[in-house]
Amino acid sequence: MTNPSLSQRDLSVLWHPCTQMKDHETFPPIPIKKGQGAWLEDFDGNRYLDAVSSWWVNLFGHCNPIINAALKDQLDTLEHVIFAGFTHESAVKLAESLIEASPPGLTRCFYADNGSAAVEVALKMSFHYWRNWGAIKKTKFIALENSYHGETLGALAVGNVPLYKETYAALLMEVITVPSPDCYHRAPGESWMDYSSRRFELMENALRDHAESVCAVIVEPLVQCAGNMRMYDPVYLQLLREACDRYHVHLIADEIAVGFGRTGTLFACEQAAISPDFMCLSKGLTGGYLPLSAVLTTDKIYRTFYDDYQKLTAFLHSHSYTGNALSCRAGLATLEIFQQQDIIAKNRILAKTMAKVAARFHDHPHVAEVRQMGMIVAIELVKNKLTREPYPWQERRGLRVYRYALSKGVLLRPLGDVIYFMPPYIITEDELRLMADVAWDGIQLVVKG
Known part of the structure; x- marks a missing residue:
C-alpha cells in the first residue's frame, strides 16, 4: 500500500467532511497507516505531529495503552x-x-x-x-x-x-x-x-x-x-x-x-x-x-x-x-x-510552555492577536496589524500555512486565517517547540505574497 494508491481509491468513493472535494485534485487526502502518541504516520513513512488533536478529540495520544x-x-x-x-x-x-x-x-x-x-x-x-x-x-x-x-x-x-x-x-x-x-x-x-x-x-x-x-x-x-x-x-x-x-x-x-x-x-x-x-x-x-x-x-x-x-x-x-x-x-x-x-495539574505546566513557544508571535507584523485559554492557543493573521484588516478570505492564507506545515511534518488545520494549537496532553516540550517553529515559518512564507 502507498499513499497515492489509497488516495486514488478514496477519491473514487468517499466524500469528506468540511471539504471542497475539488481541492483534492491538487492536494489529495493523506492516508494514515497508524498513530502513536502525538504522531500519525502515513503509508510512505512520513510522520505528522497532531497539533490539533484530530479535530479536538484526542486527549492522551493515539493508541493509548490504557484506553x-x-x-x-x-x-x-x-x-x-x-x-x-x-x-x-x-x-x-x-x-x-x-x-x-x-x-x-x-x-x-x-x-x-x-x-x-x-x-x-x-x-x-x-x-x-x-x-x-x-x-x-x-x-x-x-x-x-x-x-x-x-x-x-x-x-x-x-x-x-x-x-x-x-x-x-x-x-x-x-x-x-x-x-x-x-x-x-x-x-x-x-x-x-x-x-x-x-x-x-x-x-x-x-x-x-x-x-x-x-x-x-x-x-x-x-x-x-x-x-x-x-x-x-x-x-x-x-x-x-x-x-x-x-x-x-x-x-x-x-x-x-x-x-x-x-x-x-x-x-x-x-x-x-x-x-x-x-x-x-x-x-x-x-x-x-x-x-x-x-x-x-x-x-x-x-x-x-x-x-x-x-x-x-x-x-x-x-x-x-x-x-x-x-x-x-x-x-x-x-x-x-x-x-x-493528575492531568489538570500537568496541563498547567504544559500551558505555560505553550505560552512560551507562542510568545514570539505577539510582535509579528501580520498577527493581530495571540490569545490563550489553558491548552488552546490561537494566532490570528491579518493584512494590517494596526487596523486589524483581515486578508481577503479568497486568498486562503491559513490553508497555505496548513499545507506548508504538513510538508514539515506538523498537522495544523486552521480556522480561516486563525492558526491554532490544541495538542494532545501527552505532547512534549520539544514537540511544542517544533509545532511553533513550523507555524512561524509557514506564516512567514504566506505573508510575503
Missing part, C-alpha cells in the same frame, strides 16, 4: 445492547464518574452519539420541560453571535457562523442572537473582564425583552472554538447564570469542545464557579477513540418528565447506539487517566 486495554477487555464481554429497558456496567460507571466530576447539581446523564446530537437533546429537553410545566409560550432560544453548536438542524440554528449556517437558513428555527463577549474586539487597554462585563448588558436586554418566550440560553463557555477560537472572561458566565435564574430561563453550557481540560480546568464552567442547567459533552469524552456524547442535567428537570405513562410527559428522544458499551468503556478509561495522573 486500548480497557476496550480490549470490554470487547470480550459486551459490545452493545439496546439501552431502552436494559443497562450495563460501563454506562452506569461512566455516568457516576461524570456526575461526580461535573459542577454541583448535575445529577442525571443522558447519552447520545455525538456533539450535535447532545445539543439537540438539550434543546429538546429544555423546550419539553417548559411544556410539561404548561409554559407553552416558551419556544425560543438565545444564542451568541459567532457561536457554533453543530451541524444538525437544531444545533445549526442556535449557531451563528455564516459559513456553516447561511446555506440552510430556510430550514432553521428562528433564534434570538446576542452579540458575543469575544474579547478580540475590546478597546485598547480594556481588560477581558471589563469588556465581557460590558458586553453582558446586551444579553441582559435580550432576556428582559424576551424571557417569557425563551426556553434557554446556549453558550460555549469561555472559547467559541469553531468561531475562530475567540475567547471571553468567566465573569460573563457568572452574570449569565444569575440572569437566567432571575428571568426563569435555562442555561445550556456546550462544553463539547472546551470540556475535559482544554481551558485549564476539567470543565470551563468551573472557572466561573457556576452550574448550568444542561451541560453537553463529547469530543474528548472518549479520549478520541469512539463517538459518544452526554447531556448532564438536574434532578429538578428530570423529575418534570417522571410521571405515569398516560400523562405523556416522557422524553422520547433516542439513538440506536445510545450508551454503547465500547464507547462508555473508553470514556471511563479517559476519566480514570484524569484522576490517576
Whole structure:
C-alpha cells in the first residue's frame, strides 16, 4: 500500500467532511497507516505531529495503552445492547464518574452519539420541560453571535457562523442572537473582564425583552472554538447564570469542545464557579477513540418528565447506539487517566510552555492577536496589524500555512486565517517547540505574497 494508491481509491468513493472535494485534485487526502502518541504516520513513512488533536478529540495520544486495554477487555464481554429497558456496567460507571466530576447539581446523564446530537437533546429537553410545566409560550432560544453548536438542524440554528449556517437558513428555527463577549474586539487597554462585563448588558436586554418566550440560553463557555477560537472572561458566565435564574430561563453550557481540560480546568464552567442547567459533552469524552456524547442535567428537570405513562410527559428522544458499551468503556478509561495522573495539574505546566513557544508571535507584523485559554492557543493573521484588516478570505492564507506545515511534518488545520494549537496532553516540550517553529515559518512564507 502507498499513499497515492489509497488516495486514488478514496477519491473514487468517499466524500469528506468540511471539504471542497475539488481541492483534492491538487492536494489529495493523506492516508494514515497508524498513530502513536502525538504522531500519525502515513503509508510512505512520513510522520505528522497532531497539533490539533484530530479535530479536538484526542486527549492522551493515539493508541493509548490504557484506553486500548480497557476496550480490549470490554470487547470480550459486551459490545452493545439496546439501552431502552436494559443497562450495563460501563454506562452506569461512566455516568457516576461524570456526575461526580461535573459542577454541583448535575445529577442525571443522558447519552447520545455525538456533539450535535447532545445539543439537540438539550434543546429538546429544555423546550419539553417548559411544556410539561404548561409554559407553552416558551419556544425560543438565545444564542451568541459567532457561536457554533453543530451541524444538525437544531444545533445549526442556535449557531451563528455564516459559513456553516447561511446555506440552510430556510430550514432553521428562528433564534434570538446576542452579540458575543469575544474579547478580540475590546478597546485598547480594556481588560477581558471589563469588556465581557460590558458586553453582558446586551444579553441582559435580550432576556428582559424576551424571557417569557425563551426556553434557554446556549453558550460555549469561555472559547467559541469553531468561531475562530475567540475567547471571553468567566465573569460573563457568572452574570449569565444569575440572569437566567432571575428571568426563569435555562442555561445550556456546550462544553463539547472546551470540556475535559482544554481551558485549564476539567470543565470551563468551573472557572466561573457556576452550574448550568444542561451541560453537553463529547469530543474528548472518549479520549478520541469512539463517538459518544452526554447531556448532564438536574434532578429538578428530570423529575418534570417522571410521571405515569398516560400523562405523556416522557422524553422520547433516542439513538440506536445510545450508551454503547465500547464507547462508555473508553470514556471511563479517559476519566480514570484524569484522576490517576493528575492531568489538570500537568496541563498547567504544559500551558505555560505553550505560552512560551507562542510568545514570539505577539510582535509579528501580520498577527493581530495571540490569545490563550489553558491548552488552546490561537494566532490570528491579518493584512494590517494596526487596523486589524483581515486578508481577503479568497486568498486562503491559513490553508497555505496548513499545507506548508504538513510538508514539515506538523498537522495544523486552521480556522480561516486563525492558526491554532490544541495538542494532545501527552505532547512534549520539544514537540511544542517544533509545532511553533513550523507555524512561524509557514506564516512567514504566506505573508510575503
